[in-house]
Amino acid sequence: MPPGLRKRRRKQMIVLAILCLASATVVIGYGAREGIEFYRSPTQITQNPELSRDETFRLGGLVESGSLEFDGPVVRFSVTDGAHTVMVEYEGILPDLFREGQGVVALGSLGPGSFVATQILAKHDENYMPKEVMDILKAEGVYRPPE
Amino acid sequence: MFALYCRDVRLALRSGSASALSVAFLLTVVVTVPLGVGPEPQSLSPIAPAIIWIGVLLASLLSLERIFFQDHEDGILDALIAGPLPPEVIAAAKAGAHWTTTGLPLILAAPVLAWFLHLSAEAWRWLVFSLVVGTPAVSFIGMFNAALTLRIRRGGLLLSILVLPMCIPTLVFGVDVLTRAELGQSPVVPLMFLAGLSFLSAATLPFAAGYALRANLD
Amino acid sequence: MTNPEKSAIDGESSGQNRAPDPRRRSLWEFANPSRFMTVSGRLLPFATALTFCALTVGLGWGFILTPDDYQHGATVKILFVHVPAALMAVNAWMMMLATSIIWLIRRHHVSVLAAKAAAPVGLTLTLIAITTGAIWGKPAWGTWWAWDPRLTSFLILTLFYVGYIGLWSVVEEPERAADLSSILCLVGSVFALLSRYAVVFWSQGLHQGSSLSLDSQTHIDNAFYFPLVTCIAGFVLLFVTLVLVRTRHEIRMRQLRILRSRRLHP
Numbered sequence: 001m002p003p004g005l006r007k008r009r010r011k012q013m014i015v016l017a018i019l020c021l022a023s024a025t026v027v028i029g030y031g032a033r034e035g036i037e038f039y040r041s042p043t044q045i046t047q048n049p050e051l052s053r054d055e056t057f058r059l060g061g062l063v064e065s066g067s068l069e070f071d072g073p074v075v076r077f078s079v080t081d082g083a084h085t086v087m088v089e090y091e092g093i094l095p096d097l098f099r100e101g102q103g104v105v106a107l108g109s110l111g112p113g114s115f116v117a118t119q120i121l122a123k124h125d126e127n128y129m130p131k132e133v134m135d136i137l138k139a140e141g142v143y144r145p146p147e
Numbered sequence: 148m149f150a151l152y153c154r155d156v157r158l159a160l161r162s163g164s165a166s167a168l169s170v171a172f173l174l175t176v177v178v179t180v181p182l183g184v185g186p187e188p189q190s191l192s193p194i195a196p197a198i199i200w201i202g203v204l205l206a207s208l209l210s211l212e213r214i215f216f217q218d219h220e221d222g223i224l225d226a227l228i229a230g231p232l233p234p235e236v237i238a239a240a241k242a243g244a245h246w247t248t249t250g251l252p253l254i255l256a257a258p259v260l261a262w263f264l265h266l267s268a269e270a271w272r273w274l275v276f277s278l279v280v281g282t283p284a285v286s287f288i289g290m291f292n293a294a295l296t297l298r299i300r301r302g303g304l305l306l307s308i309l310v311l312p313m314c315i316p317t318l319v320f321g322v323d324v325l326t327r328a329e330l331g332q333s334p335v336v337p338l339m340f341l342a343g344l345s346f347l348s349a350a351t352l353p354f355a356a357g358y359a360l361r362a363n364l365d
Numbered sequence: 366m367t368n369p370e371k372s373a374i375d376g377e378s379s380g381q382n383r384a385p386d387p388r389r390r391s392l393w394e395f396a397n398p399s400r401f402m403t404v405s406g407r408l409l410p411f412a413t414a415l416t417f418c419a420l421t422v423g424l425g426w427g428f429i430l431t432p433d434d435y436q437h438g439a440t441v442k443i444l445f446v447h448v449p450a451a452l453m454a455v456n457a458w459m460m461m462l463a464t465s466i467i468w469l470i471r472r473h474h475v476s477v478l479a480a481k482a483a484a485p486v487g488l489t490l491t492l493i494a495i496t497t498g499a500i501w502g503k504p505a506w507g508t509w510w511a512w513d514p515r516l517t518s519f520l521i522l523t524l525f526y527v528g529y530i531g532l533w534s535v536v537e538e539p540e541r542a543a544d545l546s547s548i549l550c551l552v553g554s555v556f557a558l559l560s561r562y563a564v565v566f567w568s569q570g571l572h573q574g575s576s577l578s579l580d581s582q583t584h585i586d587n588a589f590y591f592p593l594v595t596c597i598a599g600f601v602l603l604f605v606t607l608v609l610v611r612t613r614h615e616i617r618m619r620q621l622r623i624l625r626s627r628r629l630h631p
Contacts, residue, residue: 056330
């Protein structure tokens with residue numbers, strides 16, 4: 001009796017494990033499909049505004065040169081990705097590295113006429129690094145194995 | 148298997164200390180952090196998700212050693228392994244019992260304690276959910292490492308060094324659920340990853356732990 | 366129970382970093398190690414000499430003969446230690462994973478001892494990578510440390526090495542220690558990989574994008590490229606040599622232990 005029971009229990013356990021693994025795959029797969037998006041581009045928003053209504057999300061792109069204007073405490077500027085442009089309205093202190101022509105990520109939601117941001121992050125990837133070092137670091141990436 | 152699970156839960160409840168102790172530990176964390184950080188809601192609120200999650204993680208660590216220790220001392224574990232249940236089933240039952248006796252009380256206590264840390268209402272709504280989805284992974288990871296360090300006297304320190312790095316993904320996604328909820332974003336994605344981690348741990352770690360148990364009890 | 370699908374790694378590829386694997390004919394404690402000892406003993410002088418040559422040439426070339434980077438001056442030369450160390454820190458764990466799996470499936474003693482021998486070497490390389498990275502980071506980014514995903518995952522890798530070495534050090538019975546540490550290595554690999562993805566997610570999800578992007582492929586100037594390749598080769602050889610020496614040491618210790626117990630209980 002014991003060996004038979006043992007085998008049966010083990011079989012049940014393996015079936016259970018396979019079920020768990022399958023659910024893990026489904027759930028992670030679903031998450032991965034949704035999760036790639038860290039921010040939306042102005043093109044995505046202009047072409048499909050319904051998708052972005054009533055939702056908080058991150059808007060990413062370049063601050064259009066010459067679009068920055070101050071209106072008391074309120075800052076207005078346009079974020080562009082070359083093809084489309086979205087107006088952004090923000091009340092608060094801009095980060096030090098916020099510049100026209102540079103990358104920006106704004107968190108907020110679509111308001112009437114413009115994107116109302118609650119938080120502004122400057123994308124300062126290459127800014128504080130000498131270009132040559134950057135190139136070397138990039139080359140360095142060639143030799144690192146994918147971990 | 149179910150009988151073993153019930154027995155473990157009953158034993159833990161009868162002694163009662165494990166569940167109460169871990170909740171008390173979480174309370175201690177919640178009390179000490181504001182004393183270090185300062186009482187202002189605006190400084191506590193942003194770190195509240197991290198404090199709760201790290202507190203839950205550390206509190207579950209406390210009772211890990213007990214998963215196998217008592218049964219090993221009494222020789223019950225040897226009998227169990229020799230008995231009709233395969234070791235991975237025993238391991239899974241043990242992890243389940245640990246979750247019921249430690250994870251569940253922590254999940255019930257967390258929303259109350261979160262109020263003290265000024266966790267925002269948006270994040271608070273998701274707190275219990277993220278803990279329910281995430282803590283099984285912690286119990287399974289802990290159970291596996293407890294099986295590894297079963298015979299080591301005073302293995303508690305090594306156990307925590309082994310468990311905490313493995314819990315990093317759980318912590319990251321668990322906190323991210325709350326952070327996203329706080330910012331008004333949809334927390335579904337990290338929640339999915341969190342569930343994935345729990346499923347993955349539940350599927351694989353009992354077998355690894357079963358192997359470790361057999362190696363330890365040869 | 367030991368993930369049979371992983372058995373693909375078993376076989377020829379086993380010695381990816383270790384020199385000729387002894388043929389596994391017997392599982393008996395002594396036969397295989399003795400074969401390994403002969404082969405590795407013959408190989409060791411060559412490995413040592415090659416390591417010495419490659420490192421002297423690579424580092425000498427890199428430190429003395431390469432031009433200073435005109436933006437960055439001489440600090441760029443730390444590249445010749447930093448990159449190979451970081452590369453081998455990860456590869457050392459891969460090798461430990463491979464040899465641990467071989468142990469779990471084939472019960473091959475040399476294999477698991479090689480994993481044990483590689484762990485401190487890997488840990489040292491990880492620490493070297495982090496330290497040189499910090500020294501380089503100060504002039505390059507203006508900070509010793511940033512919670513960049515790559516830096517963070519190296520720190521996490523350190524923890525996994527420490528845990529693995531810790532487990533070996535507290536379990537006394539060699540066979541049991543081998544079993545437990547191998548299964549830890551297997552599970553740890555999965556979770557180290559998960560941590561890696563989690564850290565990338567964490568860094569992108571909460572903060573601005575990583576401060577360094579190492580993904581795109583730009584070519585490095587030839588003046589830096591060739592000494593770098595030589596240095597990488599030197600570090601690979603150094604790793605192989607160190608692991609050979611340490612594995613031989615482990616085997617001798619094991620033999621000593623057996624001899625001693627024989628004398629005590631004849």
